[in-house]
Amino acid sequence: MADKASTHDLNCLTIAELEAAAHERMDKQTRDYYNEGADSNSTLRENITAYAKYRIRPRVLRDVSRIDTSKSLFGFRNSVPFGVAPTAMQRLAHSDGELGTARACMTAGVPMGLSSFATHSLEEVAAQGGENPKVLQLYLFEEKEHSRRLIARAKKAGFKAVFLTVDTPMLGRRNEEIRNQFTLPPHLEIGNFPPGEHGDSGEKSDEETGREKAARPSMQRRPSARGYTDGDKRVLPTGPVTFHTHAPNPTLTWEEDIDWLKQECLPEMEVWLKGIATSEDALLAVHHGVNGIVVSNHGGRQLNGALATIDALPEVVEAVQGKIPVHVDGGIRHGTDVFKALALGADFCWVGRPALWGLAYKGQAGVELMLKLLSDEVSLCMALAGTIKVEQITRDYLMKIDTNGFVSRL
Ligand SMILES: Cc1cc2nc3c(=O)[nH]c(=O)nc-3n(C[C@H](O)[C@H](O)[C@H](O)COP(=O)(O)O)c2cc1C
Numbered sequence: 002m003a004d005k006a007s008t009h010d011l012n013c014l015t016i017a018e019l020e021a022a023a024h025e026r027m028d029k030q031t032r033d034y035y036n037e038g039a040d041s042n043s044t045l046r047e048n049i050t051a052y053a054k055y056r057i058r059p060r061v062l063r064d065v066s067r068i069d070t071s072k073s074l075f076g077f078r079n080s081v082p083f084g085v086a087p088t089a090m091q092r093l094a095h096s097d098g099e100l101g102t103a104r105a106c107m108t109a110g111v112p113m114g115l116s117s118f119a120t121h122s123l124e125e126v127a128a129q130g131g132e133n134p135k136v137l138q139l140y141l142f143e144e145k146e147h148s149r150r151l152i153a154r155a156k157k158a159g160f161k162a163v164f165l166t167v168d169t170p171m172l173g174r175r176n177e178e179i180r181n182q183f184t185l186p187p188h189l190e191i192g193n194f195p196p197g198e199h200g201d202s203g204e205k206s207d208e209e210t211g212r213e214k215a216a217r218p219s220m221q222r223r224p225s226a227r228g229y230t231d232g233d234k235r236v237l238p239t240g241p242v243t244f245h246t247h248a249p250n251p252t253l254t255w256e257e258d259i260d261w262l263k264q265e266c267l268p269e270m271e272v273w274l275k276g277i278a279t280s281e282d283a284l285l286a287v288h289h290g291v292n293g294i295v296v297s298n299h300g301g302r303q304l305n306g307a308l309a310t311i312d313a314l315p316e317v318v319e320a321v322q323g324k325i326p327v328h329v330d331g332g333i334r335h336g337t338d339v340f341k342a343l344a345l346g347a348d349f350c351w352v353g354r355p356a357l358w359g360l361a362y363k364g365q366a367g368v369e370l371m372l373k374l375l376s377d378e379v380s381l382c383m384a385l386a387g388t389i390k391v392e393q394i395t396r397d398y399l400m401k402i403d404t405n406g407f408v409s410r411l
């Protein structure tokens with residue numbers, strides 16, 4: 002027993018405990034920024050609770066002494082069927098930041114999604130090495146030249162794909178972010194867009210330096226912020242690249258932008274869409290020839306009231322009919338959630354906040370811990386359900402409980 006306990010972090014045996022441990026280690030601004038969703042947070046909550054509607058139908062008396070949790074993606078055999086989703090500004094959590102996440106993903110043999118708005122550059126992340134795939138999350142800016150340059154850099158650095166985020170025509174309303182007057186501390190900058198390289202004076206932006214904070218009590222409501230529709234006029238951002246000004250792009254369309262992106266990326270990097278939530282858009286994605294989609298609602302941070310991703314997944318899977326891979330993120334907090342998502346037809350899963358909690362808890366080692374907890378849970382769940390390989394996980398292993406408590410096969 003003593004031996005077994007010694008391989009564990011007894012303070013963090015679950016993702017929930019990791020979340021609690023991280024809570025104490027983050028300042029309020031960071032904690033609120035990472036943890037909140039949009040508006041009342043109902044989609045954020047439902048992303049998690051919706052998993053409880055599904056129960057597992059375990060099969061027995063199969064030799065489960067060897068469980069293979071691995072899954073191929075971008076030509077690499079990942080150790081598990083999930084990776085770390087792109088989340089912005091990871092050095093807010095810990096000085097290891099995105100480099101710590103990259104090293105943890107490399108050690109665990111899982112893919113890493115890097116946010117366009119990371120606090121390290123994509124070159125620094127690539128330099129951490131590893132055969133595990135790296136994916137660049139892309140906010141396609143209205144000034145396409147910025148995006149063109151970023152895409153070229155990602156190609157050169159060996160990124161396997163871009164995940165174009167399509168659920169941010171405007172930024173969702175995050176009330177704590179507004180209340181806290183969120184600013185990037187002066188010692189940090191957005192690694193991919195350092196001040197001075199994007200048509201600005203070389204001065205850090207207000208958002209990056211925190212200057213004029215007092216003079217601008219609600220920075221998100223600057224006319225150029227474009228996050229809200231309460232009278233602000235949309236203005237093409239011309240200054241330094243900051244996330245409030247550049248991440249949202251209300252002008253993107255299937256016709257204008259997807260072909261452009263494919264031309265920029267292919268064949269070296271695949272083009273995926275992150276933020277698909279309906280069968281109609283999934284079919285359009287197939288029609289426009291993208292390489293894959295991620296069913297996502299941005300961790301409940303964009304359209305509050307949107308369906309939980311695990312509930313949106315089945316209609317997308319049914320529409321796509323295996324023509325392109327379908328991934329899912331949002332609310333995954335246990336290995337059984339990964340199992341359920343795979344059973345409902347996802348080819349792969351991504352986890353966002355748990356990696357941030359790992360980082361906040363112990364930097365790189367904390368992300369490694371998070372990946373180990375989730376990997377062990379996936380492996381145990383597969384064994385107890387009677388599945389030896391990821392490919393064996395199908396709808397036959399699930400039941401659904403409706404609001405009246407009736408249980409049915411899928
Ligand atoms: C703090 C934070 C920052 C995020 N930053 C980005 C980002 O820069 N680009 C993006 O496409 N998604 C971003 N996301 C969304 C994640 O990629 C992912 O969709 C979401 O976190 C999944 O939900 P989960 O946190 O419940 O696992 C962010 C999420 C969080 C929590």
Ligand SMILES: CC(C)CC(=O)C(=O)O
Binds near residue numbers: 118
């Ligand atoms: C750069 C930001 C817009 C990052 C983001 O997507 C988020 O905070 O949800």
